[in-house]
Amino acid sequence: MAVLPILRWPDARLEERCAPVTGDVSALAADMLETMYAAPGRGLAAPQVGQLLRLFVMDATWKEGTPAPVICINPVITWRSSARITGPEGCLSIPGVTAEVTRASEIRLRYTGLDGVEREDHLTGFAAICAQHEYDHLDGILTLDRIPPVERAAAEAALA
Template structure:
């Protein structure tokens, strides 16, 4: 078990984001009901304007959209581990909403549940597209399964919270990460329907970790230098493991790492 933040629940994130919440620390049902009630209300009230996204710096050129080849996958899906280059690659937007996309989302949920997770992003399974899945209940048949496609952060709160995070793309590594307490997002569901929703508490934490993956940002990018130093040897061990398995030099080295000053979608906190 990883060290927990005093007075705060411990969150563990899978594969370059499979957020995993320990069963003892999982949220009460009222948190889940309130989140999904807000989501349903937002779906009824809000339609996202494409021009609004464009003003926030998002391009809608054809080459930014996923092709049929980009959307092709084979089951079973496998978790991608650091320092695999797919965790840093550009993730294309989706404009094809069909049975293949639904099947892919279902396969992502299968991987998520098998790893005791509550969220997962497409690059974590080697697919560089803008899609994430999560279920705060963390159990098949409980809560509600949510698929977010092409998500955009509309606003993040100034209030922040500290949690002990982990990631299945970084097996056995856990460390403290500060994130906004709440976010307002725009997205599409698996059918292509647009909606806007406010997230807070656990859903906000899960979303932000997964959204980072869609931007090619890893959880150690958000750690302070002191916290990063505490896991440096573990990261070097993963780099060595990658080199042993592939026979290739690690595509990134923590010894050469320079703290990133800005993150897509968020101001650095």
């Protein structure tokens, strides 16, 4: 396993839509988990490490206790609640910037695990927010794209 370099905004690869995973990504997923924990983050999407694949890893609770890593291959959000929650989000590709983002408070996430088994999880609270954030990366959407233009301009200026 290896800690991979994390792409930083404004790298154009972060704004590309990713291709479906068709082969074995077990080594990449292991490296992504190691990179995420070392960063230290709670989620990491393949495009953030330069791999334009529909793959992300997350562990919404490891900072509060026992690690519970999840590897999501070709994920699809199949349902979003109408209830919304707004809260601070950071991104490993946009270090030093935290933005208030509004997201669904609950989702259903269908994905394939490394074992080839398809799952559908009902996620709530921070786990739902984390999954939506990482899922956005697979479609080339960044936190900066989820905030009002004035806030985005201030965030971009802070990064310059």
